[in-house]
Amino acid sequence: MAEIAVIGAGKWGQALHFALSQKQECFITSRTKRDIKNFVSLEKALECQHLVIAIPAQEIREWLKNNFIYTKGQKILVAAKGIEATTGEFLNEIYSDYVPEKNIGFISGPSFAAEVIQGLPCALVLNSTSKKVYDKFKPFFPDFIKVYYSSDVTGAEIAGAYKNVLAIASGICDGLHLGNNARASLISRGLVEMQRFGKKFGAKKSSFIGLSGAGDLFLTASSTLSRNYRVGLGLAKGEKLENILKELGEVAEGVKTAEAIYKLSSEHFIYSPIAREVKLILDGKPPKESLKDLISD
Numbered sequence: 001m002a003e004i005a006v007i008g009a010g011k012w013g014q015a016l017h018f019a020l021s022q023k024q025e026c027f028i029t030s031r032t033k034r035d036i037k038n039f040v041s042l043e044k045a046l047e048c049q050h051l052v053i054a055i056p057a058q059e060i061r062e063w064l065k066n067n068f069i070y071t072k073g074q075k076i077l078v079a080a081k082g083i084e085a086t087t088g089e090f091l092n093e094i095y096s097d098y099v100p101e102k103n104i105g106f107i108s109g110p111s112f113a114a115e116v117i118q119g120l121p122c123a124l125v126l127n128s129t130s131k132k133v134y135d136k137f138k139p140f141f142p143d144f145i146k147v148y149y150s151s152d153v154t155g156a157e158i159a160g161a162y163k164n165v166l167a168i169a170s171g172i173c174d175g176l177h178l179g180n181n182a183r184a185s186l187i188s189r190g191l192v193e194m195q196r197f198g199k200k201f202g203a204k205k206s207s208f209i210g211l212s213g214a215g216d217l218f219l220t221a222s223s224t225l226s227r228n229y230r231v232g233l234g235l236a237k238g239e240k241l242e243n244i245l246k247e248l249g250e251v252a253e254g255v256k257t258a259e260a261i262y263k264l265s266s267e268h269f270i271y272s273p274i275a276r277e278v279k280l281i282l283d284g285k286p287p288k289e290s291l292k293d294l295i296s297d
Helices: 011-020 057-067 091-095 131-140 153-175 180-200 211-220 227-236 241-248 253-268 273-282 287-296
Strands: 004-007 026-029 050-053 075-078 104-108 122-127 145-150
Touching (some): 004 011, 011 050, 057 091, 057 253, 091 104, 091 153, 104 131, 104 153, 104 211, 122 131, 122 153, 122 211, 131 145, 153 180, 153 211, 153 227, 153 273, 180 211, 180 253, 180 273, 227 241, 227 253, 253 273, 273 287
Parallel strands (some): 004 026, 122 145
Antiparallel strands (some): 104 122
16 A cells, blocks of 8 residues: 555646655546556545645635545645635645644645656755654655755745746746846846735745745746746737636646735735736736836836
8 A cells, every 4th residue: 555645637746646656656646537657546545644735726625625534644745836816815724624734734846847757856845834744755755856844834835826926927028028137127026025925924034035935936937837937928929818728728826826916915915016917917907008017116
């Protein structure tokens, strides 16, 4: 019986399954059957003592409600990044109704699935209020992934969610052919904006200048391997959002996260100009108008 299973077989779930299978048997499951080694039913996967849940942020509440009963004391590692759009709740708040805080961790850091599944080196952060969760999961990871520990769950969650919104902004910037100077300015000011937002919710500054923040942001906001960046490119070309998302075929978490950040920023009076403009562009505002408003703000 495998000790560990990945729940969710999107690109990131499959990449984690590949990585975790290097040292031990690892199961994987999803709503639809996939032709993947060690693919099992959800019931069998839930028998494992260590679960990696790679279900998109906007779907997790419903999935937990309908599929998950915490009775075996499992250790859980959450591999999604986002803030629930309808409520503005962070993932740790959603999971708190189902999993004890001492038994859950959240993974973050720069990690394109396409490179992980090739076995290329990267570094990640396992964020948990309990170092025991880190100690349990760290040995499962292969030699090509270095795993650090942080107790700042809120900081990691905000960084992981916010960078997806900034990646959309960066894609728009490049899609408008505004140049390298503009993209560098946007990303650096986005990092400041992300920190300001995080400070409001008690996050540590160090989370935003490390792998979870700057590391993941620099990666996601500068490559077509990023789904969110590609959303921005499409929007800059005048493509309809529904067509962009259909072509992607995978979830771009930044789309719904932009709504959540806009909601929270409005409620808590947080100055978030880049995230605000991304949300307005997603709602139909012309990107060039947003550029003008950002420069004059």
